[in-house]
Amino acid sequence: MENLKIDDFTNYKFLSNLNLSPDGKNCGLIVHEIDVEENSYISNIYNLNENNKIVKLVTLGEEKSFIWKTNKSILFPSIRNEKDKERKKKGEVFTSYYEMPIEGGEPKKAFEIPLNVNDIKKIDDENYLIIAIFNPDYRGFENLSDKEKEIALNQMKEKSDYEIFDEIPFWSNGEGYTNKKRSMLYIYNINSKEIRKITDEFSNVIHYALNSDKNHIVFITSSFIDKMSAYTNLNIYSIDQNKYEKIMPLEKCNYSYCDFLNDNVVFIGSDMRLHGLNQNPNIYITDHTGNFVKKISNSDYSIANSIGSDCTYGDTRNIKVDGNFLYYISTEKSNSFIYQIDINGNTKRLTPPHGSVNDFDIIDEKVYFIGMRGMKLQELYEQNSREVQLTNFNTWVNEEKKLSAPEKLFLQLNNGNLLEGWVLKPVGYEEEKTYAGILDIHGGPKSAYGEIFFHEMQYWANKGYFVFYCNPRGSDGYGDKYADIRGKYGTVDYEDLMNFTDLVLKNYPAIDKDRIGVTGGSYGGFMTNWIIGHTSRFKAAVSQRSISNWISFFGTSDIGYYFASDQISSTPWDNHEKMWSHSPLKYADNIITPTLFINSEEDYRCWIPEGLQMFTALKYHGVDSRLVAFKEENHELSRSGKPKNRIKRLEEITAWFDKYLK
Numbered sequence: 001m002e003n004l005k006i007d008d009f010t011n012y013k014f015l016s017n018l019n020l021s022p023d024g025k026n027c028g029l030i031v032h033e034i035d036v037e038e039n040s041y042i043s044n045i046y047n048l049n050e051n052n053k054i055v056k057l058v059t060l061g062e063e064k065s066f067i068w069k070t071n072k073s074i075l076f077p078s079i080r081n082e083k084d085k086e087r088k089k090k091g092e093v094f095t096s097y098y099e100m101p102i103e104g105g106e107p108k109k110a111f112e113i114p115l116n117v118n119d120i121k122k123i124d125d126e127n128y129l130i131i132a133i134f135n136p137d138y139r140g141f142e143n144l145s146d147k148e149k150e151i152a153l154n155q156m157k158e159k160s161d162y163e164i165f166d167e168i169p170f171w172s173n174g175e176g177y178t179n180k181k182r183s184m185l186y187i188y189n190i191n192s193k194e195i196r197k198i199t200d201e202f203s204n205v206i207h208y209a210l211n212s213d214k215n216h217i218v219f220i221t222s223s224f225i226d227k228m229s230a231y232t233n234l235n236i237y238s239i240d241q242n243k244y245e246k247i248m249p250l251e252k253c254n255y256s257y258c259d260f261l262n263d264n265v266v267f268i269g270s271d272m273r274l275h276g277l278n279q280n281p282n283i284y285i286t287d288h289t290g291n292f293v294k295k296i297s298n299s300d301y302s303i304a305n306s307i308g309s310d311c312t313y314g315d316t317r318n319i320k321v322d323g324n325f326l327y328y329i330s331t332e333k334s335n336s337f338i339y340q341i342d343i344n345g346n347t348k349r350l351t352p353p354h355g356s357v358n359d360f361d362i363i364d365e366k367v368y369f370i371g372m373r374g375m376k377l378q379e380l381y382e383q384n385s386r387e388v389q390l391t392n393f394n395t396w397v398n399e400e401k402k403l404s405a406p407e408k409l410f411l412q413l414n415n416g417n418l419l420e421g422w423v424l425k426p427v428g429y430e431e432e433k434t435y436a437g438i439l440d441i442h443g444g445p446k447s448a449y450g451e452i453f454f455h456e457m458q459y460w461a462n463k464g465y466f467v468f469y470c471n472p473r474g475s476d477g478y479g480d481k482y483a484d485i486r487g488k489y490g491t492v493d494y495e496d497l498m499n500f501t502d503l504v505l506k507n508y509p510a511i512d513k514d515r516i517g518v519t520g521g522s523y524g525g526f527m528t529n530w531i532i533g534h535t536s537r538f539k540a541a542v543s544q545r546s547i548s549n550w551i552s553f554f555g556t557s558d559i560g561y562y563f564a565s566d567q568i569s570s571t572p573w574d575n576h577e578k579m580w581s582h583s584p585l586k587y588a589d590n591i592i593t594p595t596l597f598i599n600s601e602e603d604y605r606c607w608i609p610e611g612l613q614m615f616t617a618l619k620y621h622g623v624d625s626r627l628v629a630f631k632e633e634n635h636e637l638s639r640s641g642k643p644k645n646r647i648k649r650l651e652e653i654t655a656w657f658d659k660y661l662k
Contacts, residue, residue: 006650014314019068028074029370030043042062044060062078069122133184184205185205209258218234218235218237219258234248264285277562277563281303304330306448307335316370327360329360334451335353355374375398402428403427404424427462436516442520449469487568525545539593543597547584554571557606591621596627611627
């Protein structure tokens with residue numbers, strides 16, 4: 001076996017978009033690969049047929065989504081001819097859908113929709129329910145003649161040198177400028193070409209679902225003028241009557257999911273009263289009017305997979321209704337599971353605690369999921385009486401590469417909780433030697449580490465480092481109270497991280513306490529900035545996509561005005577000193593730790609000025625520091641950035657630690 005290399009991740013396969021055929025006999029999914037030469041990702045549709053044979057269906061490399069048209073054919077958006085490519089280059093708005101038989105043959109263009117479609121569901125052979133981006137600059141574009149379109153496109157090009165903002169948020173990470181742009185709900189008839197607009201120009205559709213009779217739609221909207229709220233709306237629409245109304249079983253609620261379960265509407269939401277934005281939601285049922293409502297869940301855990309890794313890519317499903325049950329993923333401590341719940345709240349766990357569940361689909365209680373099990377990378381699994389691995393896209397990693405198995409440590413907290421953490425020994429570890437160590441802090445803060453594959457940590461272990469990491473207070477998987485650190489950033493979480501570091505050094509004396517480093521991204525970047533301002537125990541630090549100043553973050557991040565006020569329990573006007581006291585920048589004059597800053601120029605979540613402020617402060621005070629700013633990258637650099645930039649990022653971090661810790 002050979003050591004894991006820095007660029008081995010470019011040979012991993014990333015699985016997503018699991019989607020069973022209506023009869024449950026075929027299992028489609030997207031397999032993503034990396035093309036280093038083109039510095040891009042290749043995405044192809046695969047199918048696992050009823051004989052458990054995996055077949056690549058579409059090979060163009062640009063297919064990132066699909067739906068089943070029939071049990072034997074799929075529909076997917078694509079641009080496959082030169083004429084359509086030219087139209088797109090000119091800026092014309094349309095989405096072409098191709099049909100592909102799963103038994104072989106060539107894709108054929110099925111229909112075209114004159115909108116930028118983000119998602120699609122089939123109502124019947126003629127009608128489709130779609131989510132499309134409404135841009136006021138393209139208002140009425142779908143009804144223009146070819147000549148009128150050409151004139152409109154030229155007018156659009158004249159406006160490309162400036163942007164106008166008159167609402168917040170005005171941009172979004174990964175999407176760019178979003179002012180007045182909305183995700184709107186439409187019905188499109190492929191024969192008559194009729195477009196029926198369901199929602200208005202001030203509402204974003206967050207989630208939507210059709211009932212089994214295909215005559216009603218339930219959907220969630222975020223409707224706003226000037227300022228978006230954290231609260232959302234639940235709505236129901238009659239297709240036959242062309243009518244929709246708000247149904248608000250909970251008056252102030254962050255609705256996040258909805259569907260039909262038997263004759264009821266099932267929804268997931270949080271009133272955020274006790275624990276703010278990060279409060280775990282509950283599952284409810286209501287009637288079509290919203291007058292009757294009943295909570296059916298009793299769990300204190302989240303409804304999502306929060307177990308982090310840098311080896312996932314693509315869209316995933318966390319929740320689905322099938323038959324008489326709602327199925328959902330829940331994170332509990334360092335694992336995520338699939339659960340089944342019925343209308344009476346009877347709950348059953350379907351998967352064992354072997355790691356994370358990233359995506360799933362279920363038909364007639366037949367369970368398929370994409371997971372990271374133990375130290376394996378993503379594969380497709382079937383779960384019935386036992387768990388069966390169905391694919392071998394990434395088994396070569398475990399067969400050919402040297403890996404370090406995580407060793408668990410528990411830290412007793414002063415409030416009676418147990419903190420979970422792990423240590424990776426250096427590959428080739430020898431007891432008589434001493435080694436440098438790296439503390440790695442997850443983002444969120446409502447995220448979690450588990451005992452699954454993490455490329456950067458395994459690479460550092462292969463480079464001869466101890467790597468240690470944990471789930472401090474603020475993490476997901478341990479209940480609402482554990483995750484709620486509003487107004488406490490840099491206090492109890494800092495205490496947990498330092499005490500865990502002490503525990504690691506006590507239990508692993510081979511780690512040289514004078515050669516330890518610290519790194520993290522997003523919330524982990526905030527904590528890295530905070531740590532170096534409050535202790536000099538770390539000899540090197542790497543702060544990635546961080547927060548340094550809650551006051552500037554409030555006014556520039558795409559989530560700043562509502563996230564900062566919630567998490568720090570203040571605003572720049574009602575308690576300026578509190579926001580400043582929780583800002584790492586306040587303590588920058590205490591820092592002596594050499595620090596590398598990693599930022600992306602299009603990261604609108606933790607915008608580059610957050611890193612620039614800390615970098616400038618350290619340079620001003622004579623501390624060795626360096627900032628690497630990646631162009632055309634956003635908050636997701638470490639997970640889905642351009643392959644060469646992901647390699648460069650990891651090279652820079654490793655070189656910084658090698659310089660100061662080796």
